[in-house]
Amino acid sequence: MHHFTYREGHLYAEDVALEAIARAVGTPFYCYSAATLRRHFRVFADAFADRDTLVAFSVKSLSNLAVLTLLQKEGAGADVVSGGELSRALTAGIPGDRIVFSGVGKTRTEMAAALEAGIHQFNVESVPELQALNDVAISHDTTAPVALRINPDVAAGSHDKISTGRAEDKFGIPWAQARDVYRLAGNLPGIAVKGVDVHIGSQITDLAPFEKAFNRTAELVRALRADGHEITRLDLGGGLGVPYQHGDDQSAPPHPEVYAEMIKRIAGPLDVQLIFEPGRMITGNAGILVSRIIYHKEGESRRFLILDAAMNDLIRPALYDAWHDVIPVREPGSQGGKVKYDLVGPVCETGDTFARQRDLPELAENDLVAFLTAGAYGAVQASQYNTRPLVLEVLVDGDRYAVIRKRPTTAQILAMESVPDWV
Numbered sequence: 001m002h003h004f005t006y007r008e009g010h011l012y013a014e015d016v017a018l019e020a021i022a023r024a025v026g027t028p029f030y031c032y033s034a035a036t037l038r039r040h041f042r043v044f045a046d047a048f049a050d051r052d053t054l055v056a057f058s059v060k061s062l063s064n065l066a067v068l069t070l071l072q073k074e075g076a077g078a079d080v081v082s083g084g085e086l087s088r089a090l091t092a093g094i095p096g097d098r099i100v101f102s103g104v105g106k107t108r109t110e111m112a113a114a115l116e117a118g119i120h121q122f123n124v125e126s127v128p129e130l131q132a133l134n135d136v137a138i139s140h141d142t143t144a145p146v147a148l149r150i151n152p153d154v155a156a157g158s159h160d161k162i163s164t165g166r167a168e169d170k171f172g173i174p175w176a177q178a179r180d181v182y183r184l185a186g187n188l189p190g191i192a193v194k195g196v197d198v199h200i201g202s203q204i205t206d207l208a209p210f211e212k213a214f215n216r217t218a219e220l221v222r223a224l225r226a227d228g229h230e231i232t233r234l235d236l237g238g239g240l241g242v243p244y245q246h247g248d249d250q251s252a253p254p255h256p257e258v259y260a261e262m263i264k265r266i267a268g269p270l271d272v273q274l275i276f277e278p279g280r281m282i283t284g285n286a287g288i289l290v291s292r293i294i295y296h297k298e299g300e301s302r303r304f305l306i307l308d309a310a311m312n313d314l315i316r317p318a319l320y321d322a323w324h325d326v327i328p329v330r331e332p333g334s335q336g337g338k339v340k341y342d343l344v345g346p347v348c349e350t351g352d353t354f355a356r357q358r359d360l361p362e363l364a365e366n367d368l369v370a371f372l373t374a375g376a377y378g379a380v381q382a383s384q385y386n387t388r389p390l391v392l393e394v395l396v397d398g399d400r401y402a403v404i405r406k407r408p409t410t411a412q413i414l415a416m417e418s419v420p421d422w423v
């Protein structure tokens with residue numbers, strides 16, 4: 001469900017024509033729908049409204065301050081993975097006690113900042129990290145609220161590069177060591193053990209791996225309680241997938257209601273606060289990338305559409321072979337046939353290919369196209385490769401829109417660098 005629809009032949013974001021935005025701000029740009037963001041957050045939060053739950057939006061999926069502020073107003077907490085994301089969440093007005101800090105490599109400086117912000121929980125992933133956090137907390141004369149992230153050794157069934165819960169992945173504390181590490185944590189004066197954390201991967205469209213991991217985790221909570229730990233929180237991570245391909249019901253993810261039912265069945269009897277870290281489920285379908293066709297090139301065996309967006313603006317196809325639906329911003333007539341195109345960017349790499357042999361209506365130079373479901377892990381993974389400026393972002397809310405991240409000028413990009421006088 002999203003708010004990018006055709007009206008009288010033109011693609012709109014809510015009540016704003018994308019052609020009007022493109023004229024005003026240039027291309028390429030990301031465009032987010034406030035209504036879609038709000039709706040997705042509410043659907044998720046409402047599914048758990050009858051329980052003590054913290055929905056900590058996974059900032060990494062879309063970290064623009066305007067989006068964080070909008071979600072904060074809906075009641076979102078934040079899941080952060082760096083000092084930078086912590087600052088973003090706090091700047092957006094998300095209170096410290098609604099922030100959880102995840103990630104395998106928190107530095108002592110980041111830990112100190114998070115303690116000063118009074119965050120709800122550190123999700124700790126190793127013994128050395130636990131010891132470092134203990135030291136930092138003691139030096140701050142406080143105790144750090146902690147959940148240990150346990151690796152349940154469950155394959156999430158999504159793309160290899162975004163699966164995190166198998167024994168060979170770098171994440172979490174090995175299942176077999178969990179009780180020993182909790183014993184250690186329980187004896188560290190700077191650590192307050194609060195809960196258990198698990199996150200098995202991203203873009204998961206099947207309930208089964210979740211269910212397997214959560215059952216194992218519930219089993220661990222019981223064992224830890226038997227060992228004398230007071231476990232009052234269960235952080236079940238993020239990972240719920242979104243539909244990327246229109247009309248593909250096969251890989252449609254479960255509705256949050258169905259996901260919630262399964263979780264309540266498993267976690268209900270434990271009487272814990274539930275914490276979630278959804279990212280993609282909230283932001284994925286709330287954003288598109290709009291790009292203009294620079295050239296139409298007839299290759300030996302392929303027809304190429306060369307766009308003004310490139311892999312530096314949306315890296316998901318290059319990195320994960322990800323599929324994004326592409327649609328023209330001017331709605332095609334019902335008469336015309338389909339043509340197979342390869343959609344590519346201007347970056348000097350063959351990998352700078354968004355789609356191969358994609359069936360599209362006939363398109364021409366200067367036409368605009370939109371990549372759908374680009375809200376999650378789109379703009380946040382953008383770079384300035386080939387000295388292409390960081391991609392611009394726009395937020396639409398009803399009939400209003402605003403640029404929420406500017407496109408830097410080349411002069412601004414160059415101004416970040418300096419040439420030592422000894423060169």
Ligand code: LLP
Nearest residue numbers: 058102199202203238239277278279280377
């Ligand atoms: N919690 C933790 C600890 C995570 O590592 C992640 C995502 C999330 C929550 C949010 O997961 P979500 O609900 O968004 O699936 N760049 C990749 C996805 C990387 C996901 C990394 N971790 C992509 O474009 O598909």
